[in-house]
Amino acid sequence: MTKNEFLDKLESELKKNGIEDAADILGEYEEHFAFKLADGFTEEEIASKLGKPAELAAQFENEKPGEKRGGRKFTTVIGLIITDFFALICFVLLWAWEVIMAAATVGFGALAACLICGLNYRSLIPPMPYWCGAIFGLSFIALTILAAVGCIYFAAYLRQLMRSFARFNHNAMASASGRPVLPPVPTYPQLPAKMRRTLRQFALVSLAAFAVCFVLGMIVSMLSAHALGFWHAWGWFGYTGLN
Amino acid sequence: MNTQYKKGVLELCVLALLKKRDCYGYEISEYLSNHIDIADGTVYPILRKLKSDGVLATYLQEESGGPPRKYYSLTELGKKTYQNDRAEYLDFAKSIRDLLEDDNDD
Numbered sequence: 001m002t003k004n005e006f007l008d009k010l011e012s013e014l015k016k017n018g019i020e021d022a023a024d025i026l027g028e029y030e031e032h033f034a035f036k037l038a039d040g041f042t043e044e045e046i047a048s049k050l051g052k053p054a055e056l057a058a059q060f061e062n063e064k065p066g067e068k069r070g071g072r073k074f075t076t077v078i079g080l081i082i083t084d085f086f087a088l089i090c091f092v093l094l095w096a097w098e099v100i101m102a103a104a105t106v107g108f109g110a111l112a113a114c115l116i117c118g119l120n121y122r123s124l125i126p127p128m129p130y131w132c133g134a135i136f137g138l139s140f141i142a143l144t145i146l147a148a149v150g151c152i153y154f155a156a157y158l159r160q161l162m163r164s165f166a167r168f169n170h171n172a173m174a175s176a177s178g179r180p181v182l183p184p185v186p187t188y189p190q191l192p193a194k195m196r197r198t199l200r201q202f203a204l205v206s207l208a209a210f211a212v213c214f215v216l217g218m219i220v221s222m223l224s225a226h227a228l229g230f231w232h233a234w235g236w237f238g239y240t241g242l243n
Numbered sequence: 244m245n246t247q248y249k250k251g252v253l254e255l256c257v258l259a260l261l262k263k264r265d266c267y268g269y270e271i272s273e274y275l276s277n278h279i280d281i282a283d284g285t286v287y288p289i290l291r292k293l294k295s296d297g298v299l300a301t302y303l304q305e306e307s308g309g310p311p312r313k314y315y316s317l318t319e320l321g322k323k324t325y326q327n328d329r330a331e332y333l334d335f336a337k338s339i340r341d342l343l344e345d346d347n348d349d
Contacts (some may be wrong), residue, residue, distance in 0.1 A: 025291065026266050026285065027313075028287045028290075028313075029284065029287065030271055031267075031268065031312075032268070032269050032272060032283065032284075032287075035269045035273075046283075049276075049282065049283045050282060050283045050284035051282030051283065051285060053286040055282075056284045056285070056287070056288065057281075059285065059288035060288050060291065
């Protein structure tokens with residue numbers, strides 16, 4: 001086999017096996033021929049010492065087979081579709097929880113406003129003396145702030161989680177198809193340090209204010225109803241436990 | 244000697260050579276075929292595999308009176324891999340040797 005025959009055969013075998021950059025590989029063998037020819041070997045001798053082109057091409061196939069890579073991409077796509085399906089359900093549920101938290105926040109705020117302003121639309125709020133209600137109202141203002149902070153943080157967390165998951169998807173596809181992989185995105189929200197501090201302070205202060213005002217409201221209610229179970233004294237559940 | 248058996252050790256031999264100095268493909272091929280009985284062409288698939296594993300890196304260097312040559316060098320990972328694999332292989336070879344010599348005595 002001459003040099004050209006050897007290289008042509010090797011090239012067609014490499015192409016058949018779907019090897020990328022066959023030119024690079026052929027370059028190495030061409031260089032090998034050049035060195036050996038300079039040492040005085042004939043092309044036939046060199047080619048026979050190199051080995052059979054088909055066998056050599058098969059050894060390259062072991063490293064990066066075109067078919068296997070295609071198969072890997074296929075399994076990655078299937079795997080991602082299944083993962084994404086369940087992840088989508090999780091994200092919908094998590095966002096639903098965010099909506100519930102937002103609704104609770106609005107509810108707490110409305111309750112606080114009604115209690116403080118002495119409004120009682122359709123007697124939805126159980127009867128109690130105004131000052132007891134006002135103290136409970138203050139505690140619900142604090143709870144509103146606490147819930148709002150929770151909403152903001154949870155929304156930021158979910159958003160970051162989705163970004164991180166999108167990056168995971170991208171990287172899985174990239175590594176399956178041989179494209180460069182990007183650095184992973186952290187799952188925790190990357191809020192600016194100042195905002196993080198502010199949120200934490202709001203949360204702590206409102207939690208403390210809620211606890212203090214709520215306990216204070218209970219005590220004032222008990223005193224004004226002259227009963228530990230003031231809710232019974234005021235007939236909140238349709239009967240008075242005092243009777 | 245069994246070719247499959249030899250091929251496993253060839254990677255280690257390539258690393259051992261490149262530990263000493265950077266070489267171009269033909270040098271490695273010559274070095275190995277002088278020491279071990281293999282087809283000359285077998286070295287190139289091994290070099291390519293080691294490179295795609297990140298154990299080897301390549302760079303081009305101008306040669307006087309010729310086209311630039313592709314040199315192979317060990318990466319940091321390659322150096323670590325060589326240390327590990329070398330110790331592992333020597334350990335393994337010693338065990339086999341002990342076992343076979345023990346067999347000889349009977």
